[in-house]
Amino acid sequence: MSRDLIVFGEDFGGLPSSTQHIVSRLAKDRKILWVNSIGLRQPKFNTNDVKRAVGKLLGLSKRGYSSESRPHPSNITIVNLKTIPAPKSTWARTIAKTMLLTQLKPIIDKLKLVNPILWTSLPTAADLCGHLGETAVVYYCGDDFASLAGVDHHTISTHENKLANIADLILGASPAICRKFDSTKTTLITHGVDYELFSQSAKRASDLPSNGRPIAGFYGSISNWLDYELIAKICLSNSNWDFVFIGPIELGYNPLPNLSNVYYLGPKPHHQLPSYSQHWDASLLPFKLNQQIMACSPLKLMEYLAAGTPVITTPFPALERYKPYVNLVNDESEFKQALDDVMVKQKGNSEIVRSESWDARTQTVNRLLESL
Structure with a gap:
């Protein structure tokens, strides 16, 4: 029997990412718990960031690529969690971790996931690894997060380094990304096409x-x-x-x-x-x-x-x-x-x-x- 997945990705729907393309197909043979984005950066004091930060604290999802999105596979359960986006300090990371685990564990129990694998496409999920009853950790890295605009590169690199050490398998979308990680557990998975x-x-x-x-x-x-x-x-x-x-x-x-x-x-x-x-x-x-x-x-x-x-x-x-x-x-x-x-x-x-x-x-x- 295929193992179920707990997935930390972007907000599901809209313009699908590589993670959505792959996970939606994996859902044919397993249950998926998809956690909408827990954030990559701390908000700044502008209208868009304040709205998004409040949305994360209230557990609301950001709208997708457009107002029209197609139904997701029935095997995928999508949840919006209250959190602190991209926590930087030790106390903020501890609070964010506690908030997420408190919300996630009852959902995991209710879904009766079978020997789940924790799959994350976001470095900020690093603190949750080892706390969700997962049998393995997969880091799918589709971007060079250290070069993304508007991201606190030091904070994200700290999360990513921890995640890379914990992960049992790392999937990189390009050779340049793969070179960042331990070659013994990293595999190149270039993007595909529908x-x-x-x-x-x-x-x-x-x-x-x-x-x-x-x-x-x-x-x-x-x-x-x-x-x-x-x-x-x-x-x-x-x-x-x-x-x-x-x-x-x-x-x-x-x-x-x-x-x-x-x-x-x-x-x-x-x-x-x-x-x-x-x-x-x-x-x-x-x-x-x-x-x-x-x-x-x-x-x-x-x-x-x-x-x-x-x-x-x-x-x-x-x-x-x-x-x-x-x-x-x-x-x-x-x-x-x-x-x-x-x-x-x-x-x-x-x-x-x-x-x-x-x-x-x-x-x-x-x-x-x-x-x-």
Whole structure:
């Protein structure tokens, strides 16, 4: 019998993370207790942070990527717990730990979990390890948390070091992440793709521009890993193109250029994204090569390729194996040339990533869990 899972991840729903993709598939054979985000950083004195901190103290979940999310598998129980986000001091960590254990233990008893494995994608769950009756600890590291903007890097590194020592198995999403940990218990699990969703024909989204101009599009978080200086130059110098951006704005302002050919469509449900990416003419990854991008394995790269639309991207390490299948650019002139090129080339071949499905990734993870 497969062992059940206690999972500490982001808030379930909305735009699914790699953890959600894998755990949702693991739920076919086991019960899952999913704990919505217990926080990665201490709040600052601004409106958004205060609202989120109060939500965590009251056990309320942050809304997902959009207001529409699909039902989760029946084997997954999702809970919101009252906590102190990313506790820093010893006394705060002790209080947060006590708060979480007091709420969690009755839920675990009620669910009658079978020899559960504690799976965490957040370093801040380190203090709970060894206190929930788990038979093993798995740390799934999908990001270089030490390079995330707005995070107290010292506090997170302290939590992560403790977690890495305790964990029986560490799963890293990129080679750069894996190099941070003990190689004897670390395995590379690169991101996969929901191949069926993105490769099967989808109806064109009604809010895509219909000006007769080609469309270049991006979806994902509008955050500090995008090169807004390059984006502004490209949008300004290519007035014969429309540029579409989809996703939540994670900065305190909208950094996108205010131009007539730039469209910000807001966040969209994950299952609707093929209605956009299949029907624009170029998929964009205009990343700024910061420390986070150096270690990342972007989910959207795989989804763009599965959609079969030409990809224009700036360079980053995880791109290496897919270089023959994308348009790699370094500056404005190369970007402009790539836009011209995609209009005369055939669409991409989605078969490139057929074998990179989340189903295949989950089979590998399942074998690793059962070997613990």
